Amino acid sequence: MLLISPSDARDAAGASESISPLQSTTPYADALRSLASHDWQRLHVPAHQGRDHNAPGVASLVGPEALALDFPMLFSGIDQHDWRLVSSGRETPLVQAQALAAEAWGASRTWFLTNGASGGNHIATTVVRALGREFVVQRSVHSSVIDGITHVDLEPHFVQGAVDAGLGSAHGVTAEQVEEALAAHPDSAAVYVVSPSYFGAVADITGISAVAHRYEVPLIVDEAWGSHFGLHPALPVNAVRAGADLVISSTHKGAGSLTQSAMLHLGHGPYARKLESLVDRVVRSFQSTSCSALLLASLDEARRHLVMDGPEMIGKALESAEAIRAAVRASPRFRDATPDILASPDAVANDPFKIVIDTRGAGITGTDAQYRLIRDHRIYCELATPAALLLLVGATAPADVERILTALHSLPQAESEPERMRALPPAGERRMGLQAAFFSAVETVPWQEAEGRISVDSLAAYPPGIPNVLPGEVLGSGSIAFLRGTAAAPSGYVRGAHDPALDYFRVVAR
Incomplete structure (x- = not known):
């Protein structure tokens, strides 16, 4: 088996963009297949123990091969250290696979995640909390960022991104906006932005990272929709290569790994290096001790295919x-x-x-x-x-x-232009902190009585999952109408809603 260490990957990524011959290998996926090739008597979890007749319904969904590959974490020499590997100075196949991913995306280090980019955002917001309580963040972040902010009680200084009211799309922020926010809030410990937007707008990450570093704080980029960036000359450069310090990548969205698999990339330079130990500890605290081997292997295979x-x-x-x-x-x-x-x-x-x-x-x-x-x-x-x-x-x-x-x-065309829902509503007035509102005593009121009340929920017309209302914000008539209209549409869904139809809203009790 060909082996690569994290330091090899860092040297290769930092010195050259040429493709290493090792990129044709899939160390973790191959180790998993080799493990499954033996006729084991499996007296361990998961309960189906790798046999399709033990879980025929599950086997009909994923096939008997997937069940055979469904090994638990903590397998010596696969995802955990084997003393024989340690004594020879080699790394486990999982560490090797992550090092190859770091090389492919130009990162100094990469972690594989099995709870999607949402889990990556929870990790990143916890990392921010270790740096300080205040930070500058784009308002149109994914709802998982808002959840993370709420969990660790960060104090966000929101920067309002561009909105195309006609198309109903939210985009990103500029370097100038970020600089204004950092100047106004000098105690901010980090900058957190989204690029690309759900509709594909790519922000000036190079410019934004230069601003963040000038203020001596790291830049975190939710690049969930750009996991394929930087892997073809016709595609935009990816955020790590543009100077970001920590990047959340939803690999399954654009790069073809299995749903719920993702990566977390660490950038280069002094601000990224200061984060590495902290990020590693936080990843371990969030990552399941029963990570799916299938999801991890899919990341390894997707990387090889892309490169x-x-x-x-x-x-x-x-x-x-x-x-x-x-x-x-x-x-x-x-x-x-x-x-x-x-x-x-x-x-x-x-x-x-x-x-x-x-x-x-x-x-x-x-x-x-x-x-x-x-x-x-x-x-x-x-x-x-x-x-x-x-x-x-x-x-x-x-x-x-x-x-x-x-x-x-072939779509039918009405003689007259159909009525279209109103544009995205502006953010409501913020009267409470996110965590204070989220954990407040709750009162459920009819939608007719919700206007002017303070929401305890993060409410996002989903997809794309950008919250239209945050905990602690005042519910306005525009937001109420927009969310109810979204819920009433075919396949309509509002993430965080207590009532799917939004006939009722949860608000801070009086």
Whole structure:
């Protein structure tokens, strides 16, 4: 078996962007397959003990091979240290796999996560709390960041990102905004931003990291939607290479690992180095002691595929995405919204795998279009707003261009423009801290009585999971109407809601 140490990966990442021959290997996945190849009598967890007849229903979902590979953590020499490896100076296959991922993404160190980027955000917010209580954070962060802030009682200084009210999309923040916030709040211990946005707007991470470092604080980037960045010349540079100190990457979203698998990347330079020991301890405190071997192995395999086959496969996927975008541009009915994304003041680039189709003027709402694509064509888009459809093409998964275009052109068109939901509401007035509100005594009131009351919940029109209301914020009529409208839409869902229809809201008791 070929072996690589974390220091080898750091040296390779720091000195050269050339591909190491070791990138063709999958040390953890291969070790797992080798382990499963033996005829074990398994007297340990999980209870199915690797046999499909012990869990026939589960086997019908994932196959007997997956059950055989479903080993627990703490297997000597696989994910835990074996004395024979230690004595020879070698690392475990899991550590080797993480080192290869660090090399691939240009990080100094990478951790594999099995609770998604949401778990990564919980880790990162806990890291911030160890640095200080105050920090500068983009308001349009994912709800998992808000949950993390609430859990550890951080004091956030929010920076309002750009909003495209017409499309119903929230984007990012600029370096100038971050500098203003740090100057206004000099006790801030970190900066926390999102890039790319759910709609694909890429922020100026190089500029923002320069500002953060000038104020002597680390930059943390939620790059959940950019796990494929930096792995093809036609894609934007990834956040670690742009100067970020800690990066949360939802590898399953754009890079093809199994759902719920993710990575946490550590950057380079003095601010990142100061974080390493702390991050490692926090990762261990959050990571399950029963991590899924299948999820970990999928990260190893996804990395190998992206690095070794990426130039060809990503190229084909990009061609399919551009073909769809070009056809939309040529359509007299639909409009390619890429120019809108790039016009956002925070955007320095866009993710070409996010295709935003403007349905305004098309005689159909985006939400109705998505419903009909699902019902009539078995095509499921990533997201719909009343004004747009958002398509996500996988980085190594070329789209069936003809199928989606045929379905789009077959959508019915009303004679008159349909009514569309109002734009994203502004953030409400903040009257309490997040943790204070979250743990307050609760009163449940009808929606007609909720206006002017203080929310105890983080309420996010989901997807994309960006909270429209935070604990401690006043519920306004616009927010109430927007959230109720979202819940009433086909497949509508509001994360954090006590009542799925939002006929009732949970508020701080008087």
